[in-house]
Amino acid sequence: MLTNLSIKNYALIDQLNVSFTKGFTVITGETGAGKSILLGGLSLVLGKRADLSSLRDKTLKCVIEAEFNIEKYNLNSFFTKQDLDYESTTIIRREIQPSGKSRAFVNDTPVTLDILSKLGERLIDVHSQHQTLQLGDTNFQLKVVDALAGNSKILIKYSSALNEYQSLVKELEELIIFRDNASKEQDYNSFLLKELESAPLKEGILEELEEEYEQLNNVELIMEQLATGNQLLNEEQIGVIGALSQLKQVTTKLSGFSSKYNSLNERVQSVFIELDDIATELQDFIENTEANPKVLEEVNAKLQLLYDLQKKHSVLTIEELVAVREDLSKKVSTTENIEATIKEKEEALSKQKNVLEEIVISLRNRRQKIIPNLKKQLESSLSILGMPSASFKIEVVPSEKYKTSGKDDLIFLFSANKGGNYGELKKVASGGELSRIMLVIKAILAKYEDLPTIMFDEIDTGVSGEISGQMGVIMKNMSADMQVFSITHLPQVASKGNQHYKVHKTENTQGTTTNLYMLSKEERVVELAEMLGGKEHSDSAIAHAKELLSGV
Structure with a gap:
């Protein structure tokens, strides 16, 4: 509830600070005293856009601060979602600079006007004759019906089921679009995939082929060099092996004369063994190396295929070609299996629709069951307010579309006179009748759900004294469960308040000032x-x- 309101440098208000308590609070004052100014200042902390013309002194900033006790408002999740510090006593501050720049704070944390407006809607319901247009809104009408039917939990269940249903609808639509587009590319993707699958794509294959190509392409030069090497090693007169064999005989004889020659002999023996092994391996290379144009052609073809695929798919490595192959494989596989996937999704959607329809029917039954009670409460309350012949025709009609609150339309018709024709509220009810109907609906809602602080702004305009007294009783009864304000010009309403504040305007040499004080x-x-x-x-x-x- 609103516990304190402070306004500085706003319109005709120089400085005002007033505290409020629970119950029914009435605010009165002469015409032009500034009741609307007070409401205007409060609306700024509820998220209304600021106007530089509202500054009393154009050289000073305007500061409006409202303190709320929000223990019973269940706003913890809202504060968490908006990254705000939750305090049971929450202070909202709005500042308007002489430059026209506006800032808003919740518990000293800067917030946007959008956040402030959303929070404001949960703190105070400001109701004037203009808000009676809301009565013609189907969503508002359904909200009233659902409040009486106690549908809050089933509506949460419906919302969850609807979200799941809508997600499945979207997924199915995307699959169908994918199928339609993919079918056009399926043949081409299949061709590309087969081309890559036929290619020898394995790690290191390119290097292996390039090396093999170099050997086959230069086989004559290689054979020439192998022959030269063999000649150098084994030539009878000047061959390295023959010379080294003679050297081995020399060191063997030397080792017989002294142990100091043993090491030298061992090294020569080792070199001879290694060189003899080299000669054998060289001979093997000679015997196994030959020109093979056919294999050279095959290797060249494989290399050219890999080079062409790299160019075709704009990649530089075999690994990237493998990635392209896997991606194409997924696309082709998905397209080939898309009909089965679509069928599975359609089945899941059908099951979810059945779940949703069960909730829809339950909601509809609960709504239809409570309508006679709502009709009775509305008509009996309006009778007390001078509308004894007021009558409603309320019907729940199945809709073609799923909506945020179910799959129902509501026919909500009204007749003020006995035997009169029924029509839409906004078309057949007068301003005074709409005010009384809205008051009654708000009073009914207050019994079934926790409403925020409500402020009635001259809702009793055009109402007679006797009827206004009954309106005052209704407001006072509402205040047993919530904080209620009424800005009124009728003494019958004002007399019902637990607290009575007066808006007073004074004039002096400095100008006109509006203030508010409790009587x-x-x-x-x-x-x-x-x-x-x-x-x-x-x-x-x-x-x-x-x-x-x-x-x-």
Whole structure:
């Protein structure tokens, strides 16, 4: 609930600080005293856009601060989602600089106007005659029906099921689009895949083929060099092996004369063994190396295929070609299996639709069951408010589409006169009738759900004194469960308040100033007397005022 309101440098308000309590609070004042200014200032902390013209002193900033007790508002998740510090006593501040720049804060954390507006909607419901247009909105009407039917939990279940259903619809649509597009590319993708699958794509294959190609392409030069090497090693007169064999004989003889020659002999023996092994391997190369044009052609073809594939798919490595092959494989496989996938998705969608329809039917049954009760409450309450012939025709009609609140349309028709024709509220009800209907609906809602603080802004305009008294009783009864404000010009409503504030305008050499203060019991008598009979405070007006207050 709203516990404190501070306004500085706004319109006709120089500085104002006022505290509020629970229950029913009434605000009165002469026409032009500034009741609308007070409401305008409050609307700024609820997210309304700022206007530089609202500054009283154009050289100073305007600061409006509202303090709320939000323990019963279940706003923890909202604060968490918006990354705000949750405090049971929350302070909202709005600042308007002389430059026109506006800033908003929640518990000293800067917030956007969008966040402020969303929070404001959960804190105060400001209701004036203009808001009666809401009565013609089907969503609002369904909200009333659902509140009476206690549908909050089933609506959460419906919302979850609807989200799942919509996700499946979207997935199915995407699969169908993919199928339609993929079928056009299927043949080409299959061709590309077969081409890559036929290629020898393995790690290191390119290097192996390039090496083999170099050997086959230069086989004559290789054979020439192998022959030369063999000749150098084995030539009878100057061959290295023959010379080394003679050297081995020399070191063997030397080792017989002294142990100091053993090491030298061992090294020569080792070199001879290694060189003899080299000669044998060289001979093997000679015997196994020959020109093979056919193999050279095959290797060249494989290399050219790999080079062409790299160019075709704009890649530089075999690994990248493998990745392309795997991607194409997935596309071809997905396309080949798309019909089965679509069928599975259609089956899942059908099952989810059945789940959704069960919830829809349950919602519809609960709504239809509660309508006679709603109709009875509306008509009996309006009878008390001077509309004894008021009658409603309310029907739940199945809709073709799933909506955020179910699959129902609501026919909500009204007739103010006995035997009169039924019509849409906004077309057949007068402004005064709409105000009374909205008041009754808000009062009914207050019994079934936790509403935020509500402020009625001259909702009793155009209503007679007797009926206004009944409106005041309804507002007072509402305040047993919530904080209720009423800006009123009728003494019958004002007398019902637990607290009575007066908006007062004063004029001096510095200008005109608006202020707000709470009236004592004696001051309330005077205020009500003035509202009844003017400034003269006749004895009858005083007596009438006291009589009105005695019923509080």
